[in-house]
Amino acid sequence: MKQLLIVGATALVFLTQPVSANDRPGEGVTVRPIIEPVLEEYFYAKVLLRALTDVGYKVADPQEAIAQTAHLAVGTGDADFYTDSWDQLHQSFFEEAGGSKVMTKVGNLVQGALQGYLVDKKTYDSGIKNLGQLKDPKVAALFDADGDGKADLAGCVPGWGCERIIEHQLDEYKLRATVTHNQGEYNAIIADTIARLKIGKPVLYYTWTPYWVSGVLVPGKDVEFLAVPYTSLPDGKKADTTVNGKNTGFPVDNIRVVARNDFLAKNPAASKLMELVTIPVNDVSEENMLIQKGEKSMSDIDRHVDDWIEKHRSEYDSWLKAARSTSK
Numbered sequence: 001m002k003q004l005l006i007v008g009a010t011a012l013v014f015l016t017q018p019v020s021a022n023d024r025p026g027e028g029v030t031v032r033p034i035i036e037p038v039l040e041e042y043f044y045a046k047v048l049l050r051a052l053t054d055v056g057y058k059v060a061d062p063q064e065a066i067a068q069t070a071h072l073a074v075g076t077g078d079a080d081f082y083t084d085s086w087d088q089l090h091q092s093f094f095e096e097a098g099g100s101k102v103m104t105k106v107g108n109l110v111q112g113a114l115q116g117y118l119v120d121k122k123t124y125d126s127g128i129k130n131l132g133q134l135k136d137p138k139v140a141a142l143f144d145a146d147g148d149g150k151a152d153l154a155g156c157v158p159g160w161g162c163e164r165i166i167e168h169q170l171d172e173y174k175l176r177a178t179v180t181h182n183q184g185e186y187n188a189i190i191a192d193t194i195a196r197l198k199i200g201k202p203v204l205y206y207t208w209t210p211y212w213v214s215g216v217l218v219p220g221k222d223v224e225f226l227a228v229p230y231t232s233l234p235d236g237k238k239a240d241t242t243v244n245g246k247n248t249g250f251p252v253d254n255i256r257v258v259a260r261n262d263f264l265a266k267n268p269a270a271s272k273l274m275e276l277v278t279i280p281v282n283d284v285s286e287e288n289m290l291i292q293k294g295e296k297s298m299s300d301i302d303r304h305v306d307d308w309i310e311k312h313r314s315e316y317d318s319w320l321k322a323a324r325s326t327s328k
């Protein structure tokens with residue numbers, strides 16, 4: 001009996017021992033993220049935030065801001081990191097907010113993000129395959145949705161970054177007289193575009209991946225990417241904008257974390273997670289379709305994160321292990 005009591009007491013002590021500091025290197029530190037206010041971009045951000053929590057960090061309620069403002073918030077110290085910085089698309093925002101003197105781009109949360117101009121497949125197959133063809137008023141009129149004779153391009157929200165490229169290219173390709181760049185709430189604009197396509201009308205729009213739109217209007221089936229006359233980006237920037245043999249006008253991009261240098265220096269475990277956490281672009285698009293189908297509450301998105309982590313448990317745990325090793 002005495003031996004049993006000793007064994008039981010020993011086991012109790014073992015079970016109640018505190019978690020090793022090495023398992024929770026972020027203990028006592030609150031991190032301040034900033035996230036794009038777009039539901040579809042919460043998923044991959046929340047995977048990173050979950051990993052930070054699992055190594056001991058307390059994650060403050062994320063601030064929300066569009067890309068340009070978010071970079072400024074990190075640059076001025078109002079946030080520790082931003083989870084939706086497109087490496088090439090947002091380079092100007094990065095530089096304007098202080099650049100490498102105060103911030104660092106870390107890891108690749110999502111790789112292989114695409115952008116471009118698309119039209120309905122029927123119009124594409126009829127011979128309208130290049131954005132430059134819209135200089136012809138007769139071609140542009142095919143996409144006239146409001147009766148003014150000009151093509152209506154469902155475009156990009158100001159402050160996202162894509163609007164700078166679109167605005168530049170409309171000037172560069174001499175399309176101002178025949179094309180209207182419609183900007184505003186993107187989901188409302190694209191909903192009108194989808195409705196127009198469903199009744200057999202030609203459509204012209206900008207979109208990107210990962211996003212749900214390409215799951216509803218499927219490239220190669222419902223729509224096709226247009227080529228552009230030649231590569232031309234704002235501020236004379238050079239980049240390869242060819243995708244599968246077609247010059248779409250936008251470079252293939254990676255979505256990265258931008259974090260303050262002082263934060264990274266003080267938090268090697270967080271830095272390691274930001275370096276390692278990556279979500280396949282198709283997984284993001286699939287999750288975005290769940291949101292489009294109605295699973296759009298924060299609890300729904302948290303469940304999507306839970307499901308993704310369980311399906312990728314070995315990889316996820318390897319990220320945590322690497323982050324914990326930084327405290328040894």
